[in-house]
Amino acid sequence: MDILELIQKRYTAKKYNSDKAIPQEKIDALKEILRLTPSSINIQPWKFxxxxxxxxxxxLASVSKHNTEKVNQAKLLIVFSVADDLDAFQKVVDNELPEARxxxxxxxxxxxxxxxxxxxxxxxVYIALGVGLTASVALGLDSSPMEGIEADKYAAILNMTAYKPLFAMAVGYASEDDxxxxxxxxxxxxxxxxxxxxI
Ligand SMILES: Cc1cc2nc3c(=O)[nH]c(=O)nc-3n(C[C@H](O)[C@H](O)[C@H](O)COP(=O)(O)O)c2cc1C
Structure with a gap:
């Protein structure tokens, strides 16, 4: 399938098949694909x-507003977070980025x-969502972008302090009756x- 057909086919899944497992190699591919997301000055201010x-x-489903069912059913949930403690992120910049950046x-x-x-x-971080949605359909997976989450409660549940959740993406196989x-x-x-x- 070419890229246009893939994009025409992709949609936001609203109901997942909670029995069908995602092959581990597809999850590993998604991890690497998100890591490779481009960003301004290559700043990479994220945690997936x-x-x-x-x-x-x-x-997490219990604090996902109208998305509770999706989060419960989908086999994988990816939480996208942004650097929020700028002093902590300064250490990341100092230790992990090349001098010019x-x-x-x-x-x-x-x-x-x-x-x-x-x-x-x-x-x-939103650039990574676009990459993730496109990568999911290319891998034969269904997905749902979700801003409808209680970000502060996500942070507390995930024990996050330096980063702040912005949105999440459910990934899996859509139910036949979605x-x-x-x-x-x-x-x-x-x-x-x-x-x-x-022009
Ligand atoms: C940043 C973002 C946040 C979204 N949040 C939600 C959400 O919380 N719950 C949901 O069911 N859909 C959510 N959507 C899905 C949009 O409603 C959907 O992408 C749009 O209606 C277009 O439909 P399509 O994705 O099926 O092509 C979100 C989409 C984006 C890009």
Whole structure:
């Protein structure tokens, strides 16, 4: 299947088959794919938490607003978090990034109000969501992006302090009777003419 067909086929799964396991090599591929996500100045201000443990998934499901059922049913939940403690993240920058990027980040940090810096860091994490959604369908998996989570409670359950959860992605195999299946619910988007300008 070519990339256009894959994108036409991808949709947000609303109901999962909770019996069908995801092959470990596909989970490993998703880990590596997310790691390879591009970001501005290659800053990589993220943490991707892969949750397969059923007990932990149940806890997170209970603070996932209208997404509780999806989180419970899907075999994998990936929590996308952004660096929130900027002093802790400075250590990451100092220890893990090459000097040129470090100097660049330090300049940005010195000249940007903290709130704006945090918005900019969070934007980078959303790039990984696009990569993750596309990678999932390419791997033959269904997925659901979810901003509908109680981020503070996710942080407490995951014992996170330096990073802050932004959103999550359920991954697995959609149920046969998922009402949102692409065959049942055709893609709904604004028209090409209204969103693309060609000059
Ligand atoms: C950042 C983001 C957050 C979303 N949050 C939720 C969510 O919490 N629950 C949900 O069921 N769908 C969620 N969606 C799915 C969107 O509603 C969906 O992508 C959109 O309606 C287009 O449909 P499609 O993904 O099936 O093509 C989210 C999508 C994005 C990109």
């Amino acid at each position: 938490t892969f949750v397969q443990d059923p007990e932990m998934k149940t806890k 470090r100097d660049w980040y330090n300049q940005i940090r010195a000249s940007t109000p903290e709130a704006d810096l945090k918005v900019w860091l969070a934007k980078q 009402f949102n299946r692409i065959e049942v619910m055709p893609k709904s988007r604004r028209s090409l003419e209204n969103v693309i300008e060609s």
